[in-house]
Amino acid sequence: MSRTEAPTIQAQVPASGWPAWWMRRCWLSRALLPCAGLFAALAAARRLAYRRGWLKAWQAPVPVVVIGNVTVGGTGKTPLVLSMAEQLQRAGWKPGIVSRGYGRMAQAADPMEVRADADPALTGDEPLLLRRLSGCPVWVGSSRPQAARALLRAHPEVDLLLSDDGLQHLALARDLELVVVDARGPGNGWLLPAGPLREPWNRRRDATLGPREALATMPQASPGFVIRRHLGAVRQLATGERIGIEAFVQRHAGQAIAAAAGIGHPEQFFAMLRQAGIPLSSTLALPDHHAFGADAFVAISASAVLITEKDALKCKALQIQLARLWAVELQLDVDPAFFPWLRAQLRARTEYPHGFTPA
Template structure:
């Protein structure tokens, strides 16, 4: 079931981080200390005082500098497909946040229990043809995967701050609508690392909105189909135009999902849940028969009990213009350099 208390804290911190709530100044000293700690940790790796673990294949890290959803998982799905088109096989490592497995690492397949391995690993297994391994120790998880699967490239979901794992290419994903909020580090702001961290990544993907300038890669999450959970029936999102729906979203930024539906002319009753919330049947049942639209990440947790009026909105990351080709060429050059150095 959803956690109302956690939801209240989420709304409070969002008002501090993105809404100008003056409580940020009360939290500023803690944010300064946090910032100093993460800057020191990164400096230890940069100066070679702590050495990362280099793996046998190129590692592409996709992450962000802010807390919450920015579109990292759809970016991983896009990457796996883009590299497959270039003839490269990929493996995916991910944290497995929310998973309650008694031991790690764990394989995540399309049929895995998201309560055991986490919701995002199951989603990645269903959306890609790549082997997916989950575990809190990224290096151990990567070695686990590489020890049992022969892949050309390893993709790390949400691994920007995991410096212990060496990497060949870094992609920072930014929510182009919310940007970097008030620009402060946790807990005063949403930043995991200072803004300057983005200057060091190899590519910045801006998901929607107008944040950023210069040589960034711009993309949007675009709905490609809507699938009924009980029987797999498929519709277009535009089929719901003008209809009243309940929209349930347990993701890092549920308002993005609600706004997507509203842009398609749908009358939305928003039902936000905490990120990675445990969803029960009561969260999907209402005192009417109107459709209930949910996200892909939530869908993996409720296939067994979803009512017949529950539909999942499938989205893909689609780039503006030729930004996808530009990003792929940049990435391939780095992979080729890594391969040539071995």
């Protein structure tokens, strides 16, 4: 088999990151429509309970921006949260970040502050990545209001909260809701479990961000901003050496290069590597938030293995494997109109606070 055919040596998740039948309307998805109807009714009842005040949402004393998605799995929210945190700090804001911390150990403190030297098993991989790259205070907790209150008590200088995910967690009132979509769009367009949607595709939002083709399928009532993901430099885990993609390819010319990812949509990462000119000999697709054990890369026979920055956080203990592991930086190009729009929205909500609460 030629190297460019790139076999998947352990396909634990499908190419889309979703069950194949979520991408089309087939007999199985149709059979689950009654369950989807029940899911929709329960979700609507819950929204109504918050709208009528039967369930209370906690209102933070500072503006709250929720960045989430209406589909199951990752759509690239974390890179956007990071970009927003960096831009808002440059504009003079002092943001803090709250997150659920998916994948963290059950015995971890709840809520807890994410420190730069924390164990990702206790904090979750994405919150730790946000803490290290943004420098912002980050708290995680099963209850976002509790995490937000704890963050504000510990960091009274914080004047803005960013919630990484949490679109459906209505207990935390919010001033802005941003929906992030990816190239998969709505899949077959049906709610769980018949399809990948947590909420209707046309649900209310303040803005939508994603690739141009996905934005074309969104409702036109709210603004849309194009975001484009691309690869940056690669970093060697054993030495910390950081080089560009072209230099990496030249160094490993004639050698087998593999890639592994434990993220929501591994094939998207692999496709980006191939588009960047990296000839992958094999790929290893793993579930999101996968915990890498000592034998994580034993099945891969390659001189170099490319992984995501998020996965690299969990590979510190793999001392024998580190020499061939390289973490790939992910960079985000955001529509230049987005950040002026965001700052204007925040200014308006600072002058007239809490103009929107979850419904």
